Amino acid sequence: MGGPKEGVQKQIQQDWANREYIEVITGSIKKITDFLNSFDMSCRSRLAILNEKLTTLERRIEYLEARVTKGETLS
Amino acid sequence: MPLPKRVVEPVHVARNTVSQAGSYGASSSISNELEAVTNGTLANTVRQLSSLSKQAEDMFGELVREAHSLTVRVNSLQIRLDRLSVNTKQLDSTGEEVSLQDIHMRKAFKSAIVFDQQVLSRDTMPAPMLEMYSQCDKPPPLYKLNPYREDGKDGMKFYTDPDYFFNLWRLEMLKDTEKMMHDRGKKPHRPKAEGSGGRHKKRVRQPYSTRERQRQLATQHGEYIMPQDNSHYRAPHQPYEYMEESTMMLGLSMNDQHRPSRPNSIELRRSYGPEQLHNHHTGNNMVDGRIYSPPPMNIIDSNNYAAPLSSNNMMYDESNVYNHQTQQNNYQYTGSMGEVISPLGTPSRGGRIRPSQPPPAPPSNNNSNNSTPTVSSASTPTRGRSLSSNRETLPPPPPPPIENNLPFTEPLPPPPPPVSISPPLPSANIPPPPPLPPMPDLPASLANGDVKSPPKQKSPSNLIIQSKPLVLPADCNNVRPLNGIINDLKTTVTNISSGTMTLKKTPGPGHVAHYDPRSDLLKAIRDGVELRKVEKIKQKEGERSNALHDVASILARRVAVEISDSDSASGSEYDSDGWAEETCA
Numbered sequence: 001m002g003g004p005k006e007g008v009q010k011q012i013q014q015d016w017a018n019r020e021y022i023e024v025i026t027g028s029i030k031k032i033t034d035f036l037n038s039f040d041m042s043c044r045s046r047l048a049i050l051n052e053k054l055t056t057l058e059r060r061i062e063y064l065e066a067r068v069t070k071g072e073t074l075s
Numbered sequence: 076m077p078l079p080k081r082v083v084e085p086v087h088v089a090r091n092t093v094s095q096a097g098s099y100g101a102s103s104s105i106s107n108e109l110e111a112v113t114n115g116t117l118a119n120t121v122r123q124l125s126s127l128s129k130q131a132e133d134m135f136g137e138l139v140r141e142a143h144s145l146t147v148r149v150n151s152l153q154i155r156l157d158r159l160s161v162n163t164k165q166l167d168s169t170g171e172e173v174s175l176q177d178i179h180m181r182k183a184f185k186s187a188i189v190f191d192q193q194v195l196s197r198d199t200m201p202a203p204m205l206e207m208y209s210q211c212d213k214p215p216p217l218y219k220l221n222p223y224r225e226d227g228k229d230g231m232k233f234y235t236d237p238d239y240f241f242n243l244w245r246l247e248m249l250k251d252t253e254k255m256m257h258d259r260g261k262k263p264h265r266p267k268a269e270g271s272g273g274r275h276k277k278r279v280r281q282p283y284s285t286r287e288r289q290r291q292l293a294t295q296h297g298e299y300i301m302p303q304d305n306s307h308y309r310a311p312h313q314p315y316e317y318m319e320e321s322t323m324m325l326g327l328s329m330n331d332q333h334r335p336s337r338p339n340s341i342e343l344r345r346s347y348g349p350e351q352l353h354n355h356h357t358g359n360n361m362v363d364g365r366i367y368s369p370p371p372m373n374i375i376d377s378n379n380y381a382a383p384l385s386s387n388n389m390m391y392d393e394s395n396v397y398n399h400q401t402q403q404n405n406y407q408y409t410g411s412m413g414e415v416i417s418p419l420g421t422p423s424r425g426g427r428i429r430p431s432q433p434p435p436a437p438p439s440n441n442n443s444n445n446s447t448p449t450v451s452s453a454s455t456p457t458r459g460r461s462l463s464s465n466r467e468t469l470p471p472p473p474p475p476p477i478e479n480n481l482p483f484t485e486p487l488p489p490p491p492p493p494v495s496i497s498p499p500l501p502s503a504n505i506p507p508p509p510p511l512p513p514m515p516d517l518p519a520s521l522a523n524g525d526v527k528s529p530p531k532q533k534s535p536s537n538l539i540i541q542s543k544p545l546v547l548p549a550d551c552n553n554v555r556p557l558n559g560i561i562n563d564l565k566t567t568v569t570n571i572s573s574g575t576m577t578l579k580k581t582p583g584p585g586h587v588a589h590y591d592p593r594s595d596l597l598k599a600i601r602d603g604v605e606l607r608k609v610e611k612i613k614q615k616e617g618e619r620s621n622a623l624h625d626v627a628s629i630l631a632r633r634v635a636v637e638i639s640d641s642d643s644a645s646g647s648e649y650d651s652d653g654w655a656e657e658t659c660a
Contacts, residue, residue, distance in 0.1 A: 011109050018113040025120050026088060029127060033083065036131050043138050047145060054148050058188065061155050066184045068162050 078211075081134070081203045084126040088119040133203060192626050248629045252636045 092115025193199075200208070217230035224230055232239075 011107060015109040015113065018109075022088070022113065022116050022120060025117075026123075029083075029120070029123055032131075033127060036127075036134060040134050040138070044141075047138070047141050050145055054145065054152065057152055058148070061152065061159060062186060062188060064159055065155065068159065068166065 078204065078207050080201070080207070081130045082207070083123055083130060085119045085122050088123060089116040092116055092119070130203070137201065190627060245629060248633055252629075252633050255636050 089112065092112045197205075214231065214235055217234050220230045
């Protein structure tokens with residue numbers, strides 16, 4: 001009687017340990033995904049801001065170039 | 076329904092691990108079930124990790140690409156900046172002279188910046204999203220019902236139409252610009268009243284005809300995942316972006332005659348007209364549409380079209396419709412022959428016929444129009460009789476006339492018109508020719524001469540003369556008294572002019588030459604205005620089609636119109652109208 005009981009208890013304890021282990025792994029996976037998502041979001045927002053600034057800069061430079069350079073004449 | 080952009084694949088890590096293990100074989104093979112579950116779960120976790128790494132790689136790839144494009148832009152900007160600084164340092168205010176002439180001759184500045192268009196199109200869709208999208212259910216194959224739709228619309232558009240908002244916006248913008256152009260010389264206050272009136276119609280969603288879809292398919296075939304349906308989803312882009320704009324713009328041109336309501340009423344067909352217009356610029360579309368639509372529908376359309384004639388847009392369609400009518404008439408008359416004739420060929424013939432019809436017989440026209448159905452129906456029986464009688468009386472003549480007739484008809488587009496007029500008559504007189512489509516023409520002319528008043532026949536007199544040898548006896552038997560006098564004169568002329576078959580043939584082309592200018596003149600007098608309008612409309616459509624699908628071009632044109640518009644009042648009014656519209660919405 002005592003032998004199988006101990007065996008079952010051992011198995012259950014082992015199983016609990018395994019589940020804890022798996023929980024840690026899955027939890028870290030979640031963390032990774034969260035980080036990836038936030039990273040992606042922040043990167044995109046920064047890139048978007050940068051893109052916006054670049055666009056305005058390009059326009060300004062275009063304007064300045066048009067101001068400075070002599071435009072072609074119709075003749 | 077929101078779609079997650081990226082999904083890490085095995086969502087339920089611990090599920091089904093035991094059953095999988097059990098399925099492998101006897102329960103004896105699994106010594107420890109708990110361990111099996113643990114192992115399965117671990118394996119799934121590893122799969123999850125791999126999926127996650129894949130998604131992360133994809134994500135970083137996107138970021139890197141974007142960052143790279145930014146660096147490229149920054150570098151180019153830096154280069155431009157350096158050049159600019161050098162240029163500015165070289166500027167010398169003292170030494171430089173600018174002549175007034177140069178200033179005036181200077182070209183206007185034109186920006187080379189290209190703005191992004193169709194930002195949310197299928198092309199710009201990120202790969203993971205595309206993957207998710209491809210897993211979605213396809214819309215039901217409603218396009219298969221298109222052949223059975225009598226209004227010619229695309230059934231798919233009732234279910235989903237990604238182009239809807241863009242088309243809405245496009246129509247509004249174009250209408251606005253046109254209206255502004257028109258109103259420039261007129262009173263500025265006009266648009267307001269119109270705008271308030273037509274707003275209700277605007278709300279109704281109206282799908283576009285199949286032709287549009289067909290055109291898209293033809294032009295951009297192969298781009299899509301789904302072979303036929305996809306054209307609808309090709310451009311999911313503009314809708315949301317421009318929806319607001321469109322609603323704002325609605326105010327001015329709200330009166331949309333062409334997007335009335337659901338497909339139940341006649342209005343549908345009327346509305347159908349403009350759509351046809353849009354789609355018609357490409358010739359193929361017409362063909363497709365025609366083929367698609369069942370013949371009865373054409374009749375209905377033509378009848379309906381007659382009314383809306385007043386609107387300019389309709390003109391183009393109407394001409395087509397007219398062809399249809401004539402075409403159908405031909406079908407009825409010729410019976411089996413009509414079927415043989417290709418749909419494409421017949422319309423053109425009908426078009427030619429129409430102009431030529433008027434000269435010979437205004438009275439005959441009425442007769443034909445009124446009695447066409449009855450006559451045609453009646454003619455069929457008579458045809459058989461006449462055939463037998465002709466054959467009995469004149470076996471030899473029939474073959475030569477056929478030859479003569481053929482060359483005749485081919486060179487002469489105008490002669491066919493008599494066919495349409497006379498269809499009933501020919502059947503009575505000349506049954507043998509039926510195998511040849513052109514044949515009916517001659518018989519028609521003959522028949523007219525025989526049965527109806529001689530004056531009409533003057534123009535076709537040549538025809539009669541030629542064909543006389545064949546049919547004259549038969550005619551004499553039937554209605555000799557009517558034509559007798561005239562026929563005698565004609566016979567004398569014919570005797571002089573034509574001694575043999577070959578001689579007859581030669582006069583044919585000569586007559587043709589005579590006929591053509593005549594018929595053309597009459598045609599021009601009769602239909603000249605209409606034809607020109609059609610051309611104009613075609614041009615307009617062409618312009619529109621060019622500008623239609625390009626957001627930038629539409630906006631540019633609009634801006635140009637607005638800027639050139641010296642009337643500030645109209646502009647402010649326009650704005651206010653737009654705001655009012657939006658608030659109401």
